[in-house]
Amino acid sequence: MPQTKPAGLRIAMWSGPRNISTAMMRAWGNRADTYVVDEPFYAFYLNETGVDHPGADEVIGAGETDWRKIVAQLTGPIPNGARI
Numbered sequence: 450m451p452q453t454k455p456a457g458l459r460i461a462m463w464s465g466p467r468n469i470s471t472a473m474m475r476a477w478g479n480r481a482d483t484y485v486v487d488e489p490f491y492a493f494y495l496n497e498t499g500v501d502h503p504g505a506d507e508v509i510g511a512g513e514t515d516w517r518k519i520v521a522q523l524t525g526p527i528p529n530g531a532r533i
Contacts, residue, residue: 457527477533484531489519 460477464470478485492512495505502508513519527533 457531458533460533480533482531483533484528486523489513489523490516493519
């Protein structure tokens with residue numbers, strides 16, 4: 450029977466604000482087999498809600514505001530040849 454390459458492992462992690470989230474993100478990001486995404490829906494959220502937030506324009510300008518594209522990126526191939 451032919452061997453197929455696994456599609457990859459996706460891990461979703463949440464933590465409270467000002468908690469260990471940055472440390473965990475950097476720890477995972479230091480792994481050569483891992484691709485890390487930080488707050489992928491944040492630009493969408495700020496754009497959609499219009500909430501008053503310092504730096505909102507910069508976040509929206511740098512991020513993706515179409516939730517469909519975000520979902521496609523998160524469920525599509527893992528970038529940079531990463532497995533996780």
